[in-house]
Amino acid sequence: MLEKINNLVEKVCLTVGFLLLSLFIVVVLAKVVVRNYLHIPMMWADEVAVICFIWTVFLGAAVAVRHKMHYTVDLAPNKIKVNLSFDILAHLIVLTLIYVMIVHGYSFMLMGFSRFSTALTIPLAYTFAAIPVSGLFMLFFTVEQFVKDIKKLRSLTKKEVFEK
Amino acid sequence: MNPLVLLLIVFFVLVFIRVPIAFALGISSIVTIIYLDLPFTSVINQIYTGIDNFTLLAVPFFLLLGGLMNDGGITERLLQFSRVIVGHIRGGLAHINVFVSMIMAGLSGSAAADTAAIGPVLIPAMKKEKYDAGFSVAITACSSTLGVIIPPSIMMVVYGAMAQVSIGKLFLAGIVPGILIAFGQMGYTYYMARKYDYPSYPKATVKEATISFGKAIPTLLLPIIIIGGISAGMFTATEAAAIAVFYALVLMFFYRTLKVKDLPKLLKNTMVQYSLPMFAVACAGIMGWLIGYLHAPELVANFITSITTSSTGIFLLIVLFLLIIGTFLSPLEAIIIFLPILTKLGEIAALDPVHLGIITCLVLACGMVTPPYGICLLIATQIGKISTVRAFISIVPILTITLGIILIGVFFPDLFLFLPNLLMPDA
Amino acid sequence: QEKESGEGEATNTSTNEQFDLRLATVVSPPHPWIDMAEYFAEEVEKRTDGNVKVSIHHSGSLGDDETTIDEMRLGTVDFVIGGTQNAASFIPRLQVFGLAYLFDDMNHFEKAIHHESEIFSYFENEFTEKNLDIKLLALSGGGTRYLSNNKHEIATPDDLKGIKLRLPGSPIESDIWSELGALPSSLSWNEVYSGIQTGVVDGFESTLSGYTGSKLYEVAPYVSLTEHLYMATHFSVSELTYNKLPTEYQEIIDEVAIEAAEIGTEKGKEFDEEMLAELPEHNVTITEIDREEFVDILAPLHDDLAEDLDAKELLELIRTLK
Numbered sequence: 001m002l003e004k005i006n007n008l009v010e011k012v013c014l015t016v017g018f019l020l021l022s023l024f025i026v027v028v029l030a031k032v033v034v035r036n037y038l039h040i041p042m043m044w045a046d047e048v049a050v051i052c053f054i055w056t057v058f059l060g061a062a063v064a065v066r067h068k069m070h071y072t073v074d075l076a077p078n079k080i081k082v083n084l085s086f087d088i089l090a091h092l093i094v095l096t097l098i099y100v101m102i103v104h105g106y107s108f109m110l111m112g113f114s115r116f117s118t119a120l121t122i123p124l125a126y127t128f129a130a131i132p133v134s135g136l137f138m139l140f141f142t143v144e145q146f147v148k149d150i151k152k153l154r155s156l157t158k159k160e161v162f163e164k
Numbered sequence: 165m166n167p168l169v170l171l172l173i174v175f176f177v178l179v180f181i182r183v184p185i186a187f188a189l190g191i192s193s194i195v196t197i198i199y200l201d202l203p204f205t206s207v208i209n210q211i212y213t214g215i216d217n218f219t220l221l222a223v224p225f226f227l228l229l230g231g232l233m234n235d236g237g238i239t240e241r242l243l244q245f246s247r248v249i250v251g252h253i254r255g256g257l258a259h260i261n262v263f264v265s266m267i268m269a270g271l272s273g274s275a276a277a278d279t280a281a282i283g284p285v286l287i288p289a290m291k292k293e294k295y296d297a298g299f300s301v302a303i304t305a306c307s308s309t310l311g312v313i314i315p316p317s318i319m320m321v322v323y324g325a326m327a328q329v330s331i332g333k334l335f336l337a338g339i340v341p342g343i344l345i346a347f348g349q350m351g352y353t354y355y356m357a358r359k360y361d362y363p364s365y366p367k368a369t370v371k372e373a374t375i376s377f378g379k380a381i382p383t384l385l386l387p388i389i390i391i392g393g394i395s396a397g398m399f400t401a402t403e404a405a406a407i408a409v410f411y412a413l414v415l416m417f418f419y420r421t422l423k424v425k426d427l428p429k430l431l432k433n434t435m436v437q438y439s440l441p442m443f444a445v446a447c448a449g450i451m452g453w454l455i456g457y458l459h460a461p462e463l464v465a466n467f468i469t470s471i472t473t474s475s476t477g478i479f480l481l482i483v484l485f486l487l488i489i490g491t492f493l494s495p496l497e498a499i500i501i502f503l504p505i506l507t508k509l510g511e512i513a514a515l516d517p518v519h520l521g522i523i524t525c526l527v528l529a530c531g532m533v534t535p536p537y538g539i540c541l542l543i544a545t546q547i548g549k550i551s552t553v554r555a556f557i558s559i560v561p562i563l564t565i566t567l568g569i570i571l572i573g574v575f576f577p578d579l580f581l582f583l584p585n586l587l588m589p590d591a
Numbered sequence: 592q593e594k595e596s597g598e599g600e601a602t603n604t605s606t607n608e609q610f611d612l613r614l615a616t617v618v619s620p621p622h623p624w625i626d627m628a629e630y631f632a633e634e635v636e637k638r639t640d641g642n643v644k645v646s647i648h649h650s651g652s653l654g655d656d657e658t659t660i661d662e663m664r665l666g667t668v669d670f671v672i673g674g675t676q677n678a679a680s681f682i683p684r685l686q687v688f689g690l691a692y693l694f695d696d697m698n699h700f701e702k703a704i705h706h707e708s709e710i711f712s713y714f715e716n717e718f719t720e721k722n723l724d725i726k727l728l729a730l731s732g733g734g735t736r737y738l739s740n741n742k743h744e745i746a747t748p749d750d751l752k753g754i755k756l757r758l759p760g761s762p763i764e765s766d767i768w769s770e771l772g773a774l775p776s777s778l779s780w781n782e783v784y785s786g787i788q789t790g791v792v793d794g795f796e797s798t799l800s801g802y803t804g805s806k807l808y809e810v811a812p813y814v815s816l817t818e819h820l821y822m823a824t825h826f827s828v829s830e831l832t833y834n835k836l837p838t839e840y841q842e843i844i845d846e847v848a849i850e851a852a853e854i855g856t857e858k859g860k861e862f863d864e865e866m867l868a869e870l871p872e873h874n875v876t877i878t879e880i881d882r883e884e885f886v887d888i889l890a891p892l893h894d895d896l897a898e899d900l901d902a903k904e905l906l907e908l909i910r911t912l913k
């Protein structure tokens with residue numbers, strides 16, 4: 001069930017991210033051309049690029065949680081069972097940052113309704129929203145990983161017992 | 165307890181129990197913020213501020229460029245070209261390894277991407293030709309760090325953006341040490357090849373050389389577009405990177421190694437790739453802010469000046485300090501967190517900001533091949549299927565050469581700085 | 592029980608609560624804002640018998656203007672001294688201070704920012720009404736802005752035709768300089784030097800401290816004495832902090848902030864004079880401008896831009912101050 005939901009969430013993250021990254025590339029390229037050859041100011045271009053950039057970073061970081069891609073220091077690469085137990089603990093610890101991202105990210109987003117971007121004059125809340133949204137997705141993905149790792153640890157332990 | 169001590173202890177404990185570095189940065193800051201009774205929303209404000217920076221917009225482009233290099237068969241062309249140039253020297257494959265990394269470094273801004281692109285091809289090939297496995301992994305990992313030393317470099321982009329130092333000047337300052345380090349590594353390779361009688365390739369014919377050179381030329385133009393464009397001031401770092409991506413895309417459609425339908429997958433992969441360092445940068449933003457908030461720069465400055473007040477002495481202590489933190493943090497995180505301390509010390513020692521910047525980047529690049537957290541070392545050992553300890557034993561002599569070159573740069577600033585001062589003669 | 596002795600720092604600390612407060616600013620010394628901050632910190636500590644200590648975090652070490660203002664809203668940063676243009680992200684009407692030639696002269700500007708002026712109370716209200724949890728303590732000056740370029744002397748708007756001008760990202764400034772004939776371009780401040788060197792931009796507008804601090808005279812040796820803007824500066828306090836303080840300390844902070852703001856304005860003028868005198872050393876060509884011609888073009892634009900900002904009333908207030 002959770003896995004199905006998460007497949008969908010991941011797909012949404014990647015598709016939206018792909019669109020934003022494409023827009024980002026086009027805007028930056030367009031700005032170079034327009035500034036150098038057409039001499040028209042594109043004051044809003046940087047701001048659009050930053051909004052796209054920040055959203056893609058947080059969406060990407062959420063997807064990376066699902067695939068355990070965030071860099072971890074590997075002190076004992078061969079101790080699979082120990083590492084798995086630590087990973088399960090780490091998932092729980094990670095929830096503190098995720099909690100702050102969701103709850104306080106949300107109140108920061110609300111603060112963002114009274115802070116406006118210079119050129120586009122839109123509230124920065126729309127950019128800030130990337131943080132709680134990403135936090136929410138990270139929550140889904142972390143719970144999924146937590147369940148998976150526990151199952152893995154169980155099957156490892158069973159195997160050991162069986163082998164003995 | 166001093167909140168700074170609390171911050172660092174919690175961080176290290178979290179890292180050792182396998183909490184991902186980015187989260188450990190954030191969570192140790194959260195613990196300190198609870199201890200100091202500050203509002204949590206500050207955490208979010210500083211996460212946001214950490215990556216709200218126009219200059220960081222160059223990072224996706226430099227990583228995308230790396231991705232294009234891998235997918236587009238460009239690596240293959242560059243390997244051919246390198247073989248023609250250095251393959252005939254004793255220890256040919258290892259020389260190719262260093263040489264191709266040097267060229268790739270001029271195309272990509274990251275070192276991990278280089279290890280991931282070259283490693284799977286060359287490490288198995290070297291092992292097959294009876295090179296020592298430790299040496300194979302070591303030379304691959306070490307030569308990959310050229311990726312962030314020779315421009316363009318994501319690390320220098322971040323340093324320049326945060327320290328308000330010209331990115332163009334930092335890029336230019338990386339060229340001489342990059343080439344010196346590459347030569348140092350090839351010298352060491354030659355010594356090892358002699359000692360263990362490693363094989364070489366037959367010398368290429370003129371015809372072979374011309375063909376492979378012709379095939380490589382369009383790619384070799386890329387570094388010139390990037391570095392030329394930035395140092396001539398035609399574009400900002402971000403724009404140069406964008407143009408290079410555009411050029412590479414056109415090139416690849418032309419080579420027919422990339423189709424439009426491959427683009428979504430490539431962009432999605434790139435997004436997740438750059439979100440990793442950028443999310444870490446965002447989280448490092450909180451810790452960096454706490455360090456400023458708790459007056460750490462002044463404390464460290466007082467401590468250091470109580471040991472020595474000589475400019476060189478301070479500089480050497482900075483190098484030592486960076487060497488230590490570089491083993492636990494990635495270069496980007498180290499820069500974000502400790503930059504206020506570095507610039508404070510740089511002011512006291514009256515160091516040229518570009519000089520401080522380039523030495524900082526070089527020392528932090530060393531941390532990419534040292535345990536426990538050297539990203540290039542980790543990737544290379546996984547490919548070579550050996551333990552980090554074994555790889556590190558082979559890395560030590562190579563790293564020593566690099567450190568020697570860095571120290572020469574500390575004492576003779578002009579060696580690294582004459583290029584930026586010549587081509588971008590400001591300040 | 593209030594203490595009267597001036598130097599009795601160590602006495603009585605047990606009965607008086609201690610406050611360690613933080614003041615953030617993005618500029619680095621030497622700068623008029625730093626003088627302002629230092630005076631404030633010193634005097635507040637003295638007048639509260641050492642019970643309120645203010646530490647100065649300069650060079651943006653606690654973040655840029657917007658970030659530190661958000662921190663004030665959270666109460667982690669207590670004071671911010673910064674440009675009104677950057678605070679305009681929160682209080683959009685502060686952008687009126689970006690209207691070139693809105694003020695006739697320095698005198699007119701000083702009248703406007705004076706703590707007893709209607710403009711000040713207008714913005715004091717504006718800060719309160721936006722519910723940002725920050726309080727405006729004072730408005731100050733911080734230097735005059737001039738136009739520099741590497742092409743030729745600029746004395747009239749005609750000379751500006753086709754000049755690629757680096758501006759901060761605000762649409763108002765872009766409109767103003769387009770109207771005068773320049774081609775606005777956004778570029779980060781630390782890229783201006785290389786941008787000029789190779790023609791990404793031809794000129795920029797800045798204070799003289801910005802101009803000499805970044806050695807821009809090396810690439811842009813023509814300075815026009817446009818005096819088109821006076822750097823309006825806000826000195827603000829977090830209301831969370833302010834409300835925690837006893838009334839006597841609040842009063843001290845109010846009064847010292849006003850004194851500090853006056854020092855900031857004076858220092859701004861001194862800096863300008865000193866640096867203007869230094870310019871010939873750097874082989875800079877200084878050009879007097881025909882102010883009337885600039886004002887004639889821009890005066891009608893002021894009304895339109897003020898209307899965009901919904902600040903017509905404010906514009907009238909400023910005009911009647913003359």
Ligand code: NA
Pocket residue numbers: 268269270271272273274310311312313314315316317
């Ligand atoms: Na590079």
Ligand code: NA
Pocket residue numbers: 261262264265282303304305307308
């Ligand atoms: Na390599």
